[in-house]
Amino acid sequence: MPGAMQIAALFLVGAWILTLCPRASSTSMGHPLPIPLKENRLSPQPSGSSAPAVNKERTSLPASVKPSQEYLDDDDDYEDYLLTVEPRTPGSPKPLPRLCNYNHCQHLQVPCVELSRASECLCPGITGPDLAPEPPRLQTVHVSETGASLRWCAPSSTVQEYRLQYQPVGGAFVSGPALNSTFRLMEVSGLLPSQEYLFCIVASNQAGSSPTDDGTREHGPCRLIRTSARWMPYVYIAAGLAAALVLVTISALVWHFCFRNKRKDLHRGSLDNILDGEPGLQGAANSSFRSEEQL
Known part of the structure; x- marks a missing residue:
């Protein structure tokens, strides 16, 4: 009986000591542990299925998923997240389309x-x-x-x-x-x-x-x-007068040259006129020329 009493007293003392000690933290740094990801066990895929197989040894967050705040409280966890997420590489810029060959002033221009x-x-x-x-x-x-x-x-x-x-x-x-x-x-x-x-x-x-x-x-x-003035009648009249003047001038020149040449032929004389003693502008004929020729 005294032994049972001693065991009970020791148990009570131990329980009292435990209540006086501070509550221990989950980690040495005082931060809660992150919630572990639930690992989905893959069931064997049926034959003929086109679903891709998942590698259980390499599991990471997709780039489009933002981690919750509890994962970013610790600096080490945040650095691990940055190493896990692959940065997006921007694509090559798309060239701008060219301007249309459109002329505001062209007749029958296509819209x-x-x-x-x-x-x-x-x-x-x-x-x-x-x-x-x-x-x-x-x-x-x-x-x-x-x-x-x-x-x-x-x-x-x-x-x-x-x-x-x-x-x-x-x-x-x-x-x-x-x-x-x-x-x-x-x-x-x-x-x-x-x-x-x-x-x-x-x-x-x-x-x-x-x-x-x-x-x-x-x-x-x-x-x-x-608008322009009506000049056509005056133009016709002027053109008619100019044509008439040109015709008169040409006729006068033709008559002048033809008449002058005719007068030169008449005044110059011929051999018969000289022998017959007909006077002309070129001088008088020699009356003794025919008789001397006969001698």
Whole structure:
């Protein structure tokens, strides 16, 4: 009985001593151990399966998985993670596509959208169809007596059609037919000679039309021009007078040379005239020349 009491007393003393000691940490550094990865045991693959086999001896985190914070608390663990993850190598930069061969001022120019779709090129920046077009740039104007031809350059906007508007100064505007977005050239006829006109090129889409001006700007959408005077009757009259003068001059020269040569033949005389004693401009004939010859 006394032996049992001693064993119990020793057990209580030992338990009391254990309660006084501080709780031990999981590691010598005082940090919790990382949660071990669960190893999935591979089951034998069925025959005919295309799944790749996994090497159980080399297991690492994929590069796209970010480690949890508990793995990055320790410097050693973070260095091990950096050594395990393979850095991404950036690919070679993709070359930029070339610019489209698009000319704003070329007549019957193919739309840049079609060029880009065909050759994967870049188009110049333009405003969308929800905004009214900017004004086109009137390039050249050729004027005759009763007509004119105009060339323009397309704006940096979405254009559905063009229209030519013109008016005599002090008169009403006349609007020409609608032209599709590929047009850069138009001719107009039926104008009055020696008359001043205001010509304007207007671009339109579903949002509206481009503005116009008074024609005084150098590269604006409008231009003040004056048709040529009617000079054709005067040209015909002048050409007729010149032709008549040339004919008269030629006739006078021909008559002069022909008459002069004829007079020279008459005044010079012949051998018969000299022997017959007919006087001429070349001197008098010798009357004794025939008789002396007979002797």
